[in-house]
Amino acid sequence: MRPAPPGRVVARGLQMTNLVVVHMGDCWAVAKSSRCLGVSRAQAVDALRQQVPACTHCRPHTALGVLD
Known part of the structure; x- marks a missing residue:
């Protein structure tokens, strides 16, 4: 059986230090x-507040209640 997917995912850039996008x-x-x-x-939520872009498909900022 596959494990359940995490509730939220952050994609990192090529250098693995910068955050690129937040997903559900x-x-x-x-x-x-x-x-x-x-x-x-x-x-x-902290990543979204630090201006990491939210995915335009799953809209995690809406699901997490972080609307600016």
């Missing part, structure tokens, strides 16, 4: 690579 865990646009990292709700 079940988003179809999440790349199946080592550059995607499952994060907690608090970490995802």
Whole structure:
């Protein structure tokens, strides 16, 4: 059996230090690579507040209640 997908995912850039985009865990646009990292709700909200873009497909900012 496959493990359940994480609730939220942050995709990292090529250098693995910068954050590129925040996704919900079940988003179809999440790349199946080592550059995607499952994060907690608090970490995802913090990333969105630090201007990391939200995915335009799954809209995690709406699901997490972070609307500016």
